[in-house]
Amino acid sequence: MCGGVKVVLKFFATTITGLEDVAADEVWRLLGVEAFTDVSKVFFESTLEGCALLNFSAKSINRLYLLLARSKASSLSEIESVVGSQSFQEFIGREQSFAVRAERHGVHSFTSLDMAATVGRAIIESYRSATGVRLRVDLSNPDVEFLAILRDNDFILGLNTTGPSLHHRYYRLRHHRAGLAPTIAYSMLMISGWTAGEPLLDPFCGAGTIPIEAAIHALNIHPGLRAEKLALRKLRMFDAERLEEMSRRLLESEKNPEPLDITGVDASPRSIADAESNLEAAGLKGCVSFTVGDALRLERVLTEPARRIVCNPPFGLRMGLRDPETFYTEAFRSMRRACPGAGLTVLASKPVVVVRALENSGWAVLGERRILLGSISGYIISAAT
Structure with a gap:
């Protein structure tokens, strides 16, 4: 350069x-x-x-x-x-x-x-x-x-050449206490096999990270262009004019915001308000449908079934779950009723409990991978009906 x-x-x-x-x-x-x-x-x-x-x-x-x-x-x-x-x-x-x-x-x-x-x-x-x-x-x-x-x-x-980590996205004004890093959210979308245009659901959307990352991907948004302190702008081997020319070309390649078939549901009105704030900060207001709803009764919330479900369900006493397995089983049954034939990708901290809940609710587990969330293990589990 x-x-x-x-x-x-x-x-x-x-x-x-x-x-x-x-x-x-x-x-x-x-x-x-x-x-x-x-x-x-x-x-x-x-x-x-x-x-x-x-x-x-x-x-x-x-x-x-x-x-x-x-x-x-x-x-x-x-x-x-x-x-x-x-x-x-x-x-x-x-x-x-x-x-x-x-x-x-x-x-x-x-x-x-x-x-x-x-x-x-x-x-x-x-x-x-x-x-x-x-x-x-x-x-x-x-x-x-x-x-x-x-x-x-x-x-x-x-x-x-980057500076601060790229997982610090430009739109994250509001954070959920058990929020997901955008890099993990995006990776889960890729693991799920979701493609832009397919109806997508996150029934535990929190502050909206998974649906917003899906919208960013679908609209070909380049998140690093919005990063405030990209290190390469200070490195002498990079030509500033060429960087600006590339930035301009990439911005021109982005699609105009439009309503997408992406839905985020959460039982907390505050979380939905935070998700809407983050969506607006991303410059994508109206692209994602966020709504307050009960993940155990999704058929009352959704107007049409999703083809892919990608989510990070709550876990542990800190999130108010005294009987996680029963909660997960009921939630997975709700997803199966509301979205027959959908694929499911879920992040779990206790894979044995989640797998058992999936099997008890009629899902077939297709795969499982272990990732590290800091010093804590997480498990991305894929399932289908």
Whole structure:
């Protein structure tokens, strides 16, 4: 993006553990290149243009990094040697500040903070050796951010081209206390097999994340274009005029908002009000039908059956469920009555309870996958009647 020749570079994108294949599929759809899955990330090759496009358009990834180094290392001295052999002048201007974030997985004789300090020192020394300038460190608001990951003895150094995670969508003004990350919502839609135009229902919509992500997908909206602090706009290897030209083209490719066959139902009037606020903040007012209703009596709410049901039901005492299995069984029966022949994709914290409820209500379980919601396991379960 800084010249006529398109140089192919190595990248990796981070995502939710358990959803790496969804992210790899999205990389293929957007860039036409194969991505290889790893733990919580996917690796692929592309150009700076591809990097910008993915930042602007992707819905399943959190951050996108330019891969600077990958090597075997098990000690701080080995890590320092790997980083110190890299050149950083094309990534950081002399007047810019930087920071290093570090993740460590496995048993080591040092901490993540030790590793971050070592990588930072090596970057400073490499840059000073090449330019005579000592870079400034700013851990709070850096111009350029590096990520160092050590998993056992696999060391990776990346340059953050995204900034804050893309799961922080521009429209999320209101949050439900058990709300779902938009990246997971989008991934569930893809796992469900839903396609734009198919009637879609979320009977536990909360603040509307799943229906809004469906509308964003259906209308070809590029959420990253609305991100306030995309890091690539500060990175010197990206040409500002070309970024603006790409932004303009992508905005022109978006469809005009229109009513879609997407419905969100929730028993809480406050949640529905929050969903409407988020929908308006997304610039999609009127595109989704949100309504107050009882998930146990959906036939009283819906005017026509949905072909796909994607939802994140409430769970646990904190959400007022003293007998989750009975509640889920009644809810799944309601979905089956109101939407005969529909496919169902549901996020569960207790898969045994949910599977039993599905089977007791006449659904056939088709598949189950485990994902990580922070440090807690979640399970995406697919079913059909």
